[in-house]
Amino acid sequence: MNIRKMSMVGFSPTRTTKTVLESIASGMDIQASTFIDMTLPTHAEAMCFGSEEVVIIGAPVYAGRLPVHAVERFRKLKGEHTPVVIVVVYGNREFEDALLELKHLVIEQGFVPVAGASFIGEHSFSTAEFPVAQGRPDSSDMACAKAFGEAVVSKIAALESVVGVEIDVPGNFPYKNGMPANSVAPVSRVACTLCGLCESVCPTGAIEVSHEVVTEASLCIRCCACIRACPHEVRVIEDEAWKAIGVRLYTNCATPKMPQLFC
Numbered sequence: 001m002n003i004r005k006m007s008m009v010g011f012s013p014t015r016t017t018k019t020v021l022e023s024i025a026s027g028m029d030i031q032a033s034t035f036i037d038m039t040l041p042t043h044a045e046a047m048c049f050g051s052e053e054v055v056i057i058g059a060p061v062y063a064g065r066l067p068v069h070a071v072e073r074f075r076k077l078k079g080e081h082t083p084v085v086i087v088v089v090y091g092n093r094e095f096e097d098a099l100l101e102l103k104h105l106v107i108e109q110g111f112v113p114v115a116g117a118s119f120i121g122e123h124s125f126s127t128a129e130f131p132v133a134q135g136r137p138d139s140s141d142m143a144c145a146k147a148f149g150e151a152v153v154s155k156i157a158a159l160e161s162v163v164g165v166e167i168d169v170p171g172n173f174p175y176k177n178g179m180p181a182n183s184v185a186p187v188s189r190v191a192c193t194l195c196g197l198c199e200s201v202c203p204t205g206a207i208e209v210s211h212e213v214v215t216e217a218s219l220c221i222r223c224c225a226c227i228r229a230c231p232h233e234v235r236v237i238e239d240e241a242w243k244a245i246g247v248r249l250y251t252n253c254a255t256p257k258m259p260q261l262f263c
């Protein structure tokens with residue numbers, strides 16, 4: 001098959017998924033394209049892709065599933081037998097049903113999954129005190145992602161067409177339950193300068209900065225993008241139950257996991 005164009009599409013609040021997709025793309029020697037970022041609520045456009053392009057699509061794993069906002073936004077994509085590489089990035093616990101969910105979603109949207117992968121990214125709840133998968137994806141993950149991109153190109157080049165191509169990925173259907181409803185969000189400490197950066201990175205529009213920072217907790221998906229973005233480190237988790245999850249992950253998920261490729 002002759003592929004003329006490549007696109008990356010991702011949902012990536014703390015940017016590890018974006019890094020992985022870009023590393024995969026670096027191994028695919030096809031005319032590069034930009035990263036189509038579906039992380040923010042402002043990205044509302046529907047997009048169509050043809051059969052002579054390849055799309056790399058990725059999202060983080062939340063509670064063993066895809067984040068609901070990623071699913072919602074990926075539903076705006078439409079393929080026409082477009083080959084797609086499906087990728088999930090998880091915080092060194094498990095990815096459970098997320099990759100299977102992504103496979104089903106892209107097929108419903110008209111794409112043909114030709115390869116899939118799970119990679120490890122620093123856990124969104126990781127802190128300096130209780131690090132979880134700190135520094136992932138690291139240089140070895142990135143080298144693996146690049147080699148995966150090269151393998152995908154070879155696979156597509158050897159195909160007459162994508163009709164009938166199938167890949168097997170782990171996971172169960174019906175899927176496990178995803179994230180439960182949430183009632184807590186990070187808070188901004190008094191030293192906040194009201195710079196507004198946290199508002200600008202929030203994938204759900206949960207934050208409003210005016211003379212104070214107001215966060216609508218029921219909209220918060222606990223992605224931690226606002227915490228990472230705060231230049232003064234005054235956006236923090238105060239909820240004890242949430243902090244305890246971070247400590248448990250630090251204790252239970254210390255052994256580094258490796259990327260898994262399904263090609």
Ligand SMILES: Cc1cc2nc3c(=O)[nH]c(=O)nc-3n(C[C@H](O)[C@H](O)[C@H](O)COP(=O)(O)O)c2cc1C
Nearest residue numbers: 013014015016017060063064091093094121123124
């Ligand atoms: C609400 C939430 C739930 C998560 N659930 C899981 C999980 O089930 N398994 C896991 O290994 N990592 C889990 N993670 C960690 C993310 O998958 C991981 O940090 C990923 O690298 C984040 O991607 P991003 O940087 O593109 O936002 C979760 C993170 C968040 C915010």
Ligand code: SF4
Nearest residue numbers: 202220221223224226
């Ligand atoms: S308020 Fe919640 S959803 Fe918004 S960026 Fe912060 S953690 Fe993510």
Ligand code: SF4
Nearest residue numbers: 192193195196198230
């Ligand atoms: S990014 Fe930090 S300093 Fe800026 S408004 Fe948000 S909490 Fe305040």
